[in-house]
Amino acid sequence: ENVLPQSPTTMAASPGEKVTITCHASSSGLNMNWHQQKSGTSPKLWIYDTSKLASGVPDRFSGSGSGTSYSLTINTMETEDAATYYCQQCCSTPPITFGSGTKLEIK
Amino acid sequence: EVKLVESGGGLVQPGRSLKLSCTASGFSFNYYWMGWVRQAPGKGLEWIGEINQDSSSIKYTPSLKDKFTISRDNAQNTLYLQMSKLGSEDTAIYYCVREIFGVDYWGQGVMVTVSS
Numbered sequence: 001e002n003v004l005p006q007s008p009t010t011m012a013a014s015p016g017e018k019v020t021i022t023c024h025a026s027s028s029g030l031n032m033n034w035h036q037q038k039s040g041t042s043p044k045l046w047i048y049d050t051s052k053l054a055s056g057v058p059d060r061f062s063g064s065g066s067g068t069s070y071s072l073t074i075n076t077m078e079t080e081d082a083a084t085y086y087c088q089q090c091c092s093t094p095p096i097t098f099g100s101g102t103k104l105e106i107k
Numbered sequence: 108e109v110k111l112v113e114s115g116g117g118l119v120q121p122g123r124s125l126k127l128s129c130t131a132s133g134f135s136f137n138y139y140w141m142g143w144v145r146q147a148p149g150k151g152l153e154w155i156g157e158i159n160q161d162s163s164s165i166k167y168t169p170s171l172k173d174k175f176t177i178s179r180d181n182a183q184n185t186l187y188l189q190m191s192k193l194g195s196e197d198t199a200i201y202y203c204v205r206e207i208f209g210v211d212y213w214g215q216g217v218m219v220t221v222s223s
Contacts, residue, residue: 035213042214042216043213045210045213049208054211086151090206090208091208095154095157096206098144098152098154101151
């Protein structure tokens with residue numbers, strides 16, 4: 001099964017804390033996106049093309065990375081940021097691969 | 108506003124088939140690759156496959172290509188997922204997605220439960 005490793009699997013952060021989630025791509029030079037999923041709802045595109053914020057995403061979020069290592073960072077954690085975050089790689093074989101997910105909880 | 112609305116889910120017996128539909132609105136459907144993603148209860152996201160604008164290119168994740176068939180009707184702005192020989196491992200929420208360098212929009216999802 002093609003699943004990109006993410007770390008950590010779960011974590012809890014206090015309001016105001018800085019949070020970093022990492023994802024290991026299967027190949028370098030590919031497009032990396034991030035999706036946010038809150039409990040009971042469908043995912044939403046959150047960050048695209050490694051570092052671009054999707055419409056409506058607060059600027060406390062940022063994305064970075066190159067080669068096979070990518071990350072999503074929340075500069076100052078807020079309650080509403082509690083969710084599961086999935087990285088998503090495009091465009092290799094198979095064309096789309098998701099990460100294993102990181103569940104972020106508020107402490 | 109981009110909207111993707113799935114339908115056709117429900118309870119199905121093991122070994123049977125089921126066809127899901129996804130009706131798109133708010134964008135030019137025939138301009139985009141479209142795909143399906145599923146999520147088993149309490150699990151992560153699994154990409155099933157995708158179809159290009161004129162249905163000339165259809166790709167699947169290797170482990171599912173013999174079980175699922177993706178098609179589309181651009182005149183009806185509708186995407187389909189034909190599922191066959193269903194087993195309990197196929198119990199999941201199935202999401203219709205729009206693709207451009209990955210997934211950019213998700214439907215609300217439809218639940219498929221495989222059980223006798």
